[in-house]
Amino acid sequence: MALMKVKFDLKKRVKLAQMLWLMYWFSVMAGVLVFSMGLFFKIELRKRSELMDNNESHFVPNILIGVGLLACCLNAFGGKICYDSLDSTKFAKWKSILKPFLICCLFFNFLLIITAALCFAMRIPLEYTLAEGLKNGMKFYKDTDTPGRCYMKRTLDLMQIEFRCCGNNNYKDWFEIQWVSNRYLDFSSKEVKDRISSNVDGKYLMDGVPFSCCNPSSPRPCIQQQITNNSAHYSYDHYTEELNIWKRGCRDALIAYYGGMMNTIGILVLVVTLLQSAVMIGLQYINTSLSTLVNPEDPESESEGWILEKTVKETFTDIMAKMKAMGKGNQVDEGANEEAAATDS
Amino acid sequence: MVLLKLKFPFQKRVRLAQGLWLLSWVAMFSGAITFAMGVFLKTELYRRSEVMHNMDIHIVPNLLMAVGLASVGINICAGKVCHDSLDLSRFPRWKTFLPPFFCISVFFSSLLLVAMILSFALQASLEESLKIGLKNGIRFYKDTDTPGRCFQKETIDRLQIEFQCCGNTNYRDWFEVQWISNRYLDFTSKEVKDRVRSNVDGRYLLDGVPFSCCNPASPRPCIQNSLLDNSAHYNYEYQTEELNLYSRGCRQALVSYYMGLMNTIGPCVLLFFLLQMSILVSLRYLQTAMEGVLGQENMEIETEGYILEKGVKETLLETKEKMMKLFQLAQVGDASDATPGTEPEAEKPATA
Numbered sequence: 147m148a149l150m151k152v153k154f155d156l157k158k159r160v161k162l163a164q165m166l167w168l169m170y171w172f173s174v175m176a177g178v179l180v181f182s183m184g185l186f187f188k189i190e191l192r193k194r195s196e197l198m199d200n201n202e203s204h205f206v207p208n209i210l211i212g213v214g215l216l217a218c219c220l221n222a223f224g225g226k227i228c229y230d231s232l233d234s235t236k237f238a239k240w241k242s243i244l245k246p247f248l249i250c251c252l253f254f255n256f257l258l259i260i261t262a263a264l265c266f267a268m269r270i271p272l273e274y275t276l277a278e279g280l281k282n283g284m285k286f287y288k289d290t291d292t293p294g295r296c297y298m299k300r301t302l303d304l305m306q307i308e309f310r311c312c313g314n315n316n317y318k319d320w321f322e323i324q325w326v327s328n329r330y331l332d333f334s335s336k337e338v339k340d341r342i343s344s345n346v347d348g349k350y351l352m353d354g355v356p357f358s359c360c361n362p363s364s365p366r367p368c369i370q371q372q373i374t375n376n377s378a379h380y381s382y383d384h385y386t387e388e389l390n391i392w393k394r395g396c397r398d399a400l401i402a403y404y405g406g407m408m409n410t411i412g413i414l415v416l417v418v419t420l421l422q423s424a425v426m427i428g429l430q431y432i433n434t435s436l437s438t439l440v441n442p443e444d445p446e447s448e449s450e451g452w453i454l455e456k457t458v459k460e461t462f463t464d465i466m467a468k469m470k471a472m473g474k475g476n477q478v479d480e481g482a483n484e485e486a487a488a489t490d491s
Numbered sequence: 492m493v494l495l496k497l498k499f500p501f502q503k504r505v506r507l508a509q510g511l512w513l514l515s516w517v518a519m520f521s522g523a524i525t526f527a528m529g530v531f532l533k534t535e536l537y538r539r540s541e542v543m544h545n546m547d548i549h550i551v552p553n554l555l556m557a558v559g560l561a562s563v564g565i566n567i568c569a570g571k572v573c574h575d576s577l578d579l580s581r582f583p584r585w586k587t588f589l590p591p592f593f594c595i596s597v598f599f600s601s602l603l604l605v606a607m608i609l610s611f612a613l614q615a616s617l618e619e620s621l622k623i624g625l626k627n628g629i630r631f632y633k634d635t636d637t638p639g640r641c642f643q644k645e646t647i648d649r650l651q652i653e654f655q656c657c658g659n660t661n662y663r664d665w666f667e668v669q670w671i672s673n674r675y676l677d678f679t680s681k682e683v684k685d686r687v688r689s690n691v692d693g694r695y696l697l698d699g700v701p702f703s704c705c706n707p708a709s710p711r712p713c714i715q716n717s718l719l720d721n722s723a724h725y726n727y728e729y730q731t732e733e734l735n736l737y738s739r740g741c742r743q744a745l746v747s748y749y750m751g752l753m754n755t756i757g758p759c760v761l762l763f764f765l766l767q768m769s770i771l772v773s774l775r776y777l778q779t780a781m782e783g784v785l786g787q788e789n790m791e792i793e794t795e796g797y798i799l800e801k802g803v804k805e806t807l808l809e810t811k812e813k814m815m816k817l818f819q820l821a822q823v824g825d826a827s828d829a830t831p832g833t834e835p836e837a838e839k840p841a842t843a
Contacts, residue, residue: 299710303707307652325712326711326712330711330726335725357712357715362644362645362649363645365641366672381674
């Protein structure tokens with residue numbers, strides 16, 4: 147009992163081939179889209195690689211780029227086959243390749259599903275990478291004279307402005323590190339000496355944040371210094387003040403940004419998988435309908451098309467039997483021995 | 492004397508029609524692109540309309556949008572005419588349509604040049620508009636509790652961050668206005684009282700700027716207050732300090748941004764204008780060449796094409812005469828409306 151058998155006359159076959167050719171072109175463009183999304187994701191990761199300690203994993207965007215290119219090639223090839231299927235002489239040369247090609251497409255579909263799953267799952271390692279990277283980045287904020295780190299201040303400032311965030315988890319992270327370079331501290335002044343002697347490491351710590359933490363929506367000019375000291379500013383209560391500086395931490399902001407990007411790409415890859423499965427089924431129909439012509443000489447005769455020659459269960463058992471036969475090819479002696487032993491006993 | 496006469500054998504006519512059909516499709520897309528550029532420019536101008544005093548500059552994107560839409564229609568018609576010119580039975584119906592079509596097309600194409608000229612001519616007006624708009628914006632920066640102005644602070648802050656600028660002409664503009672709201676000033680403190688008394692209007696002026704003027708590229712944390720006081724900060728000299736704040740004024744930043752946009756759009760518009768004019772000229776040649784074929788038995792004869800049947804001067808005189816005739820007809824119509832009133836009167840005495 148064939149799976150989803152459909153009768154085909156010439157007109158129906160021609161229509162199927164034309165529609166499938168169009169769908170293959172859409173799939174080529176979808177492949178280009180996946181490729182460009184992979185490239186975009188890779189560029190975005192590289193743009194902020196300073197904040198990820200330069201050891202972020204480019205595995206997922208590389209896979210997306212590879213899958214996109216592979217999809218383009220496979221679909222262009224499939225489109226050519228469709229185009230030739232209308233002419234029986236041209237189609238004859240593709241006949242032998244068609245079955246392996248369809249199996250390739252099936253494996254490619256599985257690869258697409260795995261890629262989509264990877265896209266959704268990449269969030270977790272990214273979270274850890276960002277947490278480490280941001281912590282180190284903030285430590286190097288003041289090192290504007292150290293080669294290799296002199297742009298960290300600018301990168302962090304621009305990131306906090308763009309993503310509307312402050313610090314790693316929140317703004318209090320800035321209280322725990324020295325973010326003012328020693329070059330701009332007057333070590334002869336009492337205030338500086340007090341602050342430095344107030345902690346073990348001799349760091350100049352204060353309850354202030356850089357200007358990039360300021361929220362433009364605040365109705366009052368930004369309060370950056372002595373944030374936790376209510377008496378230092380008129381009409382100010384840092385417990386209830388919401389709009390002065392950004393409340394969100396940069397790790398959450400960046401995770402949300404990259405997570406959204408990865409979710410979109412994952413959904414896109416799933417849609418491409420559906421499209422890919424549809425064209426694969428269409429090609430199988432074309433293959434079977436052109437090989438079961440009632441009258442092989444007459445191109446206008448009727449034919450039948452199906453997805454699988456037998457039912458799913460029977461096909462599966464057939465495949466298993468074939469694989470077992472291939473596996474037992476080297477063990478014929480053992481098999482004969484077993485049979486002999488069985489007949490004996 | 493015919494203007495720019497060319498001979499057209501049959502093959503040349505066919506090739507002209509086909510090439511022109513293809514070119515009209517290209518021009519249609521160019522028209523759509525011009526429309527899109529107009530929309531983009533208008534959106535960008537609209538986004539910053541809060542710091543602009545008047546909307547004079549909006550005429551440039553409006554013209555671009557209008558011409559873009561018109562040219563899409565014009566080029567669709569041109570394509571249809573080309574398509575029909577290959578079939579002699581369908582071409583005659585375009586005969587009366589084409590002369591006014593040419594006039595309208597030339598008018599719209601010249602509007603493109605007008606838009607380009609205006610984009611340069613209105614630069615001074617844009618600068619003036621920005622000057623006034625930014626001055627008001629900075630003045631109302633502190634009014635975050637006044638309805639209608641409460642978002643001025645956010646607008647100016649975001650503007651200064653995005654365009655990397657500070658103040659109107661430079662950062663000193665902030666020293667001349669009170670940009671801290673009275674709600675956050677402690678009027679019992681000595682410092683506030685001193686500052687308020689130090690000027691005629693009783694404003695709280697200080698040599699400080701908002702945080703949005705800070706330059707992230709500076710190696711030291713941003714110095715916003717006591718900018719002119721070297722002793723207030725360690726190792727600081729305001730005369731030589733370059734990177735602490737943005738040195739550019741927002742007026743200059745915005746003017747160069749918009750001029751950059753218009754300078755990019757300018758050459759594209761010029762190219763499109765040349766394309767459109769070449770299409771119109773070729774269409775005129777095709778029309779006149781086809782007119783020679785109409786009424787003939789054999790389609791494949793050689794004909795002549797020209798731009799104007801007579802010289803430029805004579806054509807202008809003829810057009811003027813035609814317009815005068817149309818004008819006179821309208822007047823005669825008015826006159827004949829007046830005369831039926833007198834005629835029945837003349838008849839009445841006759842009948843009476």
